[in-house]
Amino acid sequence: MSLEHFLENAASSWMNEEGPDSDIVLSSRVRLARNFKDFSFSTLFSQEEALEIINVIKDRIKNAEIPEIGKLEFLQIENLQPLEKQVLVEKHLISPHLAEDSPYGACLVSENEEVSIMVNEEDHLRIQCLFSGLQLNEALLRANVIDDYIEANIDYAYDEERGYLTSCPTNVGTGLRASVMMHLPGLVLTNQMNHLVPAINQLGLVVRGIYGEGSEALGDIFQISNQITLGKSETDIVEDLTSVVQQVIAQERSAREALVQTSNIQLEDRVYRSFGILQHARIIETKEAARCLSDVRLGIDLGYIKDISKCILNELMILTQPGFLQKYAGGPLRPHDRDIRRAAFIRERFELEKKDNSEGGNTP
Amino acid sequence: MICQECNQRPATLHFTKIINGEKAEVHICEKCAQEKGEMFMLNGGSGFSINNLLAGLLNIEPGFQQAKPNTLPKKEVLRCKQCKLSFPEFVHVGKFGCAECYETFKDQLNPILKRVHSGNTSHHGKIPKRIGGSIHIRKQINDLKQTLKQFIEQEEFENAAEIRDRIRTLEKEVNKGDEGGKQS
Ligand SMILES: [Zn+2]
Ligand SMILES: [Zn+2]
Numbered sequence A: 001m002s003l004e005h006f007l008e009n010a011a012s013s014w015m016n017e018e019g020p021d022s023d024i025v026l027s028s029r030v031r032l033a034r035n036f037k038d039f040s041f042s043t044l045f046s047q048e049e050a051l052e053i054i055n056v057i058k059d060r061i062k063n064a065e066i067p068e069i070g071k072l073e074f075l076q077i078e079n080l081q082p083l084e085k086q087v088l089v090e091k092h093l094i095s096p097h098l099a100e101d102s103p104y105g106a107c108l109v110s111e112n113e114e115v116s117i118m119v120n121e122e123d124h125l126r127i128q129c130l131f132s133g134l135q136l137n138e139a140l141l142r143a144n145v146i147d148d149y150i151e152a153n154i155d156y157a158y159d160e161e162r163g164y165l166t167s168c169p170t171n172v173g174t175g176l177r178a179s180v181m182m183h184l185p186g187l188v189l190t191n192q193m194n195h196l197v198p199a200i201n202q203l204g205l206v207v208r209g210i211y212g213e214g215s216e217a218l219g220d221i222f223q224i225s226n227q228i229t230l231g232k233s234e235t236d237i238v239e240d241l242t243s244v245v246q247q248v249i250a251q252e253r254s255a256r257e258a259l260v261q262t263s264n265i266q267l268e269d270r271v272y273r274s275f276g277i278l279q280h281a282r283i284i285e286t287k288e289a290a291r292c293l294s295d296v297r298l299g300i301d302l303g304y305i306k307d308i309s310k311c312i313l314n315e316l317m318i319l320t321q322p323g324f325l326q327k328y329a330g331g332p333l334r335p336h337d338r339d340i341r342r343a344a345f346i347r348e349r350f351e352l353e354k355k356d357n358s359e360g361g362n363t364p
Numbered sequence B: 001m002i003c004q005e006c007n008q009r010p011a012t013l014h015f016t017k018i019i020n021g022e023k024a025e026v027h028i029c030e031k032c033a034q035e036k037g038e039m040f041m042l043n044g045g046s047g048f049s050i051n052n053l054l055a056g057l058l059n060i061e062p063g064f065q066q067a068k069p070n071t072l073p074k075k076e077v078l079r080c081k082q083c084k085l086s087f088p089e090f091v092h093v094g095k096f097g098c099a100e101c102y103e104t105f106k107d108q109l110n111p112i113l114k115r116v117h118s119g120n121t122s123h124h125g126k127i128p129k130r131i132g133g134s135i136h137i138r139k140q141i142n143d144l145k146q147t148l149k150q151f152i153e154q155e156e157f158e159n160a161a162e163i164r165d166r167i168r169t170l171e172k173e174v175n176k177g178d179e180g181g182k183q184s
Helices: A003-010 A047-061 A082-090 A096-101 A136-151 A185-189 A193-202 A234-280 A286-301 A312-319 A322-329 A335-362 B030-035 B050-060 B087-093 B100-104 B106-116 B133-153 B157-183
Strands: A025-034 A072-076 A106-110 A115-119 A125-132 A176-183 A205-209 A221-226 B013-019 B022-028 B040-042
Touching: A003 A312, A003 A322, A003 A335, A025 A136, A025 A234, A025 A312, A047 A072, A047 A106, A047 A115, A047 A136, A082 A096, A082 A322, A115 A136, A125 A136, A136 A176, A136 A234, A176 A234, A176 A286, A185 A193, A185 A234, A185 A286, A193 A205, A193 A234, A221 A234, A234 A286, A234 A335, A286 A312, A286 A335, A312 A322, A312 A335, A322 A335, B100 B106, B133 B157
Parallel strands: none
Antiparallel strands: A025 A125, A025 A176, A072 A106, A106 A115, A115 A125, A176 A221, A205 A221, B013 B022, B013 B040
């Protein structure tokens, strides 16, 4: 498979589009947790109940033409190869929990991969919408369209006082988890994250790295999401999160400005060193790749590097993970071979970028 | 490593914070740990999940504190009629078995919800369009009843009569809706 063809198939729409504030906000996601009335939750349901849920939702959604969403492809988890599952997880379309620990799991994915509905995960349904840039309101609207469409035929577990009932009480009420993925190299380089994270936590929001383990945030990429699902309306949750995100954006921008003013040449040096590594390395680990990609993306945003598309960070953070590398290689790879593959993949990707530019130059 | 809460004292405690089942590592000093105590759980390795948070929350509730088994009076374990989940099982798993559990464990649930959702225990968000139809109306009726009370107190009987008629109409609608629900 050629790299170009692979990329065409591998990239979701949010990775390539440039939504509002996409220099800092990589993506916005909204997730609604819903359960069927009169069925046990996924923790305790019988096989019959699980299969009935799959059938009901398949019937309702499979051939549906929901406005602006189009057709959804149905995938039953047990029919997928381990590598296929891993790729869906790496693209954030399904959770590791659905891939590994949900015996009757299934999912429905829209063609542009903006919408995915997980079935029989921790809750019977988890409706997810993933948009590029800062577009939480849009993602919420889209999720509501799907929610209303499903609810027109299916009774949800809903209580007047508690709202939408979920298997875990941390999700009850709105069942809404809104989150944004942010690239914050300026705040990391100026050591401001240590102060910012507790401050954001105090507002009932959660900050964490999405790549890497524990407290590390590979690629300077952080996720901010709401913790509270009960007692606030969906709009308020999304608006409160948005306004915090906007403040973080402002702080990141001023950190970048300060960096340029105080250490322009050092910053430029750092960016170009990383650019060099990505274009020439023969072996590269996830960690180093993430750091270099973050530097290069910052370099693009600051105007040091031209003619490289911004989406390279989103795209390569996802596509250089083990599942994708092995899919591209066509089979399992040992960790050392992955590092070699990763380096090769990144080099090819940058070559492709140059080729696109020279072709683009011929046809103005 | 410096404490991430106060950014002053060295971090001597390394915890895993659990929010909505997701882990985040926390490095803090003892003083901050005491202040934030209930939200931080000792890092219990890979088998760590929301149930530890729940177990921790429940230990704070009086009456749940380390009661010795032999001094505890033999009591019927609270169990959901629908799915048969017992309360200790819920604490262990951290998840309910069915919608009915919310009713069964109502009294135990409020303190948990308050802690997880910043003091909130009732929903103020979306109401499902179809099944929620009567809920919308009932909310309206409750609001109107408040208004009615005010009018009566202010001896504005003409207005009060008008409101009472509107309440009656709405109540008829609710009853109709409920019957429809039973038939389907
Ligand atoms: Zn401290
Ligand atoms: Zn139950």
